[in-house]
Amino acid sequence: MSELTIWTLDWVPEGPRGFVRDLRLRWACEEAGLNYAVRTIPFDGRETNHLEHQPFGQVPFLKDGELELFESGAGLLHLARKSDKLMPRDPAGEAETLQWTIAALNSIEMVTVPWWFLKITRAENDDLTGWMGSRLDHLERVLGEQEWLAAGRFTVADLLMADVLRVSKVRAFGDRPATEAYVKRVTARPSFKKARADQIGHFEAADRKRAEQTSN
Numbered sequence: 001m002s003e004l005t006i007w008t009l010d011w012v013p014e015g016p017r018g019f020v021r022d023l024r025l026r027w028a029c030e031e032a033g034l035n036y037a038v039r040t041i042p043f044d045g046r047e048t049n050h051l052e053h054q055p056f057g058q059v060p061f062l063k064d065g066e067l068e069l070f071e072s073g074a075g076l077l078h079l080a081r082k083s084d085k086l087m088p089r090d091p092a093g094e095a096e097t098l099q100w101t102i103a104a105l106n107s108i109e110m111v112t113v114p115w116w117f118l119k120i121t122r123a124e125n126d127d128l129t130g131w132m133g134s135r136l137d138h139l140e141r142v143l144g145e146q147e148w149l150a151a152g153r154f155t156v157a158d159l160l161m162a163d164v165l166r167v168s169k170v171r172a173f174g175d176r177p178a179t180e181a182y183v184k185r186v187t188a189r190p191s192f193k194k195a196r197a198d199q200i201g202h203f204e205a206a207d208r209k210r211a212e213q214t215s216n
């Protein structure tokens with residue numbers, strides 16, 4: 001089997017720790033029992049120092065032997081091909097998993113990320129709040145009726161949807177008990193906890209290294 005390498009930043013400030021999207025790929029590898037290495041590009045100069053690997057100057061990107069791909073969603077789908085733990089092999093289960101994986105990115109995250117960005121930059125926008133609320137309400141209805149998004153079991157679609165929804169600001173307005181229970185259930189998985197702890201450990205080790213460098 002070829003070697004999997006997940007690329008992330010060598011350091012980030014405290015705020016995004018535990019949320020940098022390499023975590024999605026770490027988590028998927030943990031769920032699937034795939035061996036992987038983590039390598040880094042420097043935080044300083046990140047806008048331009050790895051454009052040949054990620055054309056938007058972002059992370060993560062994934063290497064699988066000679067093959068290289070960016071976009072966490074693409075990385076997840078690539079990993080899901082390697083293990084039925086992430087995506088069932090029967091046509092109906094696979095189609096349902098693909099559908100909800102794309103929904104996490106293109107119906108939910110496409111509004112939660114701009115909404116969150118406007119919140120932290122303090123440019124409140126009621127239209128965006130209403131748009132996001134309506135998407136979350138529809139999802140609440142779905143999650144009130146079923147435990148998992150696809151195939152009646154945990155798949156990569158749950159991994160991605162829960163990762164999108166676990167940003168607490170996004171869930172802080174409105175009352176959506178099924179969504180709350182869903183995020184709690186999915187993020188209680190040992191693979192998520194390990195991936196998150198590993199990412200936080202990675203950035204804490206970078207803090208120590210930086211502190212040593214400034215004290216020398």
Ligand SMILES: N[C@@H](CCC(=O)N[C@@H](CS)C(=O)NCC(=O)O)C(=O)O
Binds near residue numbers: 022057071072
């Ligand atoms: N759509 C991309 C988004 C990647 C993304 O937003 N990456 C963030 C870290 S989670 C990043 O690299 N931010 C640094 C920057 O944009 O300068 C994906 O899912 O891979």
